[in-house]
Amino acid sequence: xxxxxxxxxxxxxxxxAAHPExxxxxxxxxxxxxxxxxxxxxDLRRAGLNQILGTTGETNIQGEVVKKLDQIANxxxxxxxxxxxxxxxxxxxxxxQPLKMVHEGAKYMLLVDPLDGSxxxxxxxxxxxxxxxxxxxxxxRRGVEDELLQKGTQQIAAGYVLYxxxxxxxxxxxxxxxxxTLEPSxxxxxxxxxxxxxxxxxxxxxxxxxxxxxxxxxTQKYLDYLKVQDKATGRPYSGxxxxxxxADVHRILLGGGVYLYPGETAKPExxxxxxxxxxxxxxxxxxxxxxxxxxxxxxxxxEPKTLHQRVPxxxxxxxxxxxxxxxxxxxx
Ligand code: AHM
Ligand code: MG
Numbered sequence: 001x002x003x004x005x006x007x008x009x010x011x012x013x014x015x016x017a018a019h020p021e022x023x024x025x026x027x028x029x030x031x032x033x034x035x036x037x038x039x040x041x042x043d044l045r046r047a048g049l050n051q052i053l054g055t056t057g058e059t060n061i062q063g064e065v066v067k068k069l070d071q072i073a074n075x076x077x078x079x080x081x082x083x084x085x086x087x088x089x090x091x092x093x094x095x096x097q098p099l100k101m102v103h104e105g106a107k108y109m110l111l112v113d114p115l116d117g118s119x120x121x122x123x124x125x126x127x128x129x130x131x132x133x134x135x136x137x138x139x140x141r142r143g144v145e146d147e148l149l150q151k152g153t154q155q156i157a158a159g160y161v162l163y164x165x166x167x168x169x170x171x172x173x174x175x176x177x178x179x180x181t182l183e184p185s186x187x188x189x190x191x192x193x194x195x196x197x198x199x200x201x202x203x204x205x206x207x208x209x210x211x212x213x214x215x216x217x218x219t220q221k222y223l224d225y226l227k228v229q230d231k232a233t234g235r236p237y238s239g240x241x242x243x244x245x246x247a248d249v250h251r252i253l254l255g256g257g258v259y260l261y262p263g264e265t266a267k268p269e270x271x272x273x274x275x276x277x278x279x280x281x282x283x284x285x286x287x288x289x290x291x292x293x294x295x296x297x298x299x300x301x302x303e304p305k306t307l308h309q310r311v312p313x314x315x316x317x318x319x320x321x322x323x324x325x326x327x328x329x330x331x332x
Contacts, residue, residue, distance in 0.1 A: 008034050008169065008180050008189035015173070026133075026173075029086045029108055030157070033131055034169055034189055037161035038182065039076050040115070044069070044127060044163050053122045061096040061308055062273075069121045070094055073114035073129065081110060088136050091148055091307055093276040098148060098307065109134040109148060113276040116160075117244025126164040128246025131171075132280040133157040148307060152279030152300035159284060160246045168192070170250065172287040177253070193254070198290040201319040202256025205237045206248040214264040219295075222327035245272065249281050249315060253288055258320035262295060262328070263312035270312035274304055278311045291321040295328035 012027040047053055047069060058066045074094040081087045081101065088106040091098035093113045115121070116128040132155050136147055159171025167182035169189050179193030205226050212220060226237040237257065242248050248259050263270045272278055282292035282299035292299040292315040302311060314324045326332035 005183075006191040008191075011178070011180075011191055015175075025086050026108070026157075028084070029110075029133065030171065030173075032080055032084050032086070033159075033161070033171075034180075036076050036080050037129065037167060037169055037189075038187065039080070040073050040129065040161070041163055041167040041182065043072055043076075044121075047121065048124065060094050062093065066094070067115070067118045067121050069127075070115045070118050077110075077112050077114050077129075089148065091275065093273055093308070096308075098145070107136050109136045111148070111275050111280075113273065116246045116277070117242070120242070120244050126162065126242055126244045126247035128163060128244055128250075129161040130246060130277055130280050131159055132275065132283070145307075148275070149304045151303060152274075152282055155279060155283050155300075158280035160250075160280070162246050162250050164247060164250075168250070170196070170253070170284065172284050174283075174287065177284055177288045196253060196288050198253050198285060198288040199256030199317055200289075201234070202252060202258065202317045203234050203237050204240050204252060204255060204257030205320075206239070206241050206252060206257065206259040207261070208241060208243075209239065211264060214266065215262055216265050216328075218328040218330055219260075219262045222324050222332075225327065225332075245277060245281070249285065252316040253285060253290070256317045256320070258314065258316035258324055260315075260324065261313045268312070269310040271310060272313045274299070274302055274309050274311040275307055278302075278313050281313075281315060285315050289318065290316055291318045292316075293321055293325055295325055 016022045016027045052068045056066045056068055056071055060066050074092055081090050085103040086106055087108050087110045089098045089100050089109045091111045111132040113130040116130055120127055135156055157173045162168045170179040177196040180189035181192040183190050228235055252259050261270050261272045278299045285292050294312045314321055
């Protein structure tokens with residue numbers, strides 16, 4: 001008889017059973033993220049039919065044009081977590097200030113990029129959501145800003161939802177990385193990728209190469225190196241770039257390789273956000289055996305100064321990331 005698939009709820013309950021001290025709240029929180037994923041996936045499937053493509057006419061705190069779907073995805077996180085009573089603060093790439101939620105005893109802080117890769121919204125290409133969970137000592141009644149501004153090593157869980165050909169929820173609670181695929185006919189996430197391990201080295205690089213002439217020499221030299229033919233080291237690498245960080249990192253998580261959004265000479269901080277993109281993906285990839293760096297520092301060790309700060313991101317297979325660092329630091 002075929003094995004009965006493991007649902008997200010069962011998996012979470014079993015994990016919780018291994019921690020008798022757990023109250024179960026954290027498990028509910030992960031289930032709620034799965035719910036947000038289902039709701040947004042539902043909207044995205046119909047986006048081309050329901051006049052919710054295009055922009056709202058506003059720009060966000062990052063100075064970027066807000067897509068209608070950015071707004072919808074952000075509102076979905078807010079609605080679900082305002083009702084859940086588990087989270088004392090929700091910080092989002094789309095909101096200038098973190099949203100405090102005064103729920104008695106709520107001890108988690110949630111940081112999200114509600115819709116990652118939003119340039120893909122109008123062209124039916126992959127999108128994602130990224131989340132990072134931290135524990136709060138003080139709760140929303142007192143200031144949480146300082147608590148939010150802590151290194152990525154303080155995350156207790158992180159992950160993403162990928163809205164691709166299927167919807168996937170991939171996360172870590174610090175004990176490996178697991179992937180669940182949404183089975184739309186029953187509305188359940190089923191365990192599809194247990195204990196994901198990223199290959200030590202890959203054959204794919206993922207970067208917006210249109211920025212080549214803006215990069216410092218070390219970064220350019222690394223990209224040149226990847227394109228040289230050399231059988232022994234598996235070069236040239238294949239280029240793959242979707243414009244959705246979640247989708248590109250997901251490919252690399254499963255198949256190996258390196259994703260880069262490096263610093264530019266005139267913009268050394270790069271484009272991606274430390275708190276909403278860099279830290280959560282770094283935790284996932286490290287938990288799968290890979291690494292993530294700014295080129296100079298481990299991402300999870302970067303001391304945040306502001307909530308919306310940007311960071312150069314080089315993430316993926318440990319050997320590939322190490323080699324990129326060597327070029328960026330002028331050691332290769
Ligand atoms: P977003 O969260 O506002 O969508 O921005 C992040 C996105 C990433 O998903 C993607 O890797 C990158 O920005 C693409 O940027 P670019 O168009 O400069 O290549
Ligand atoms: Mg993003």
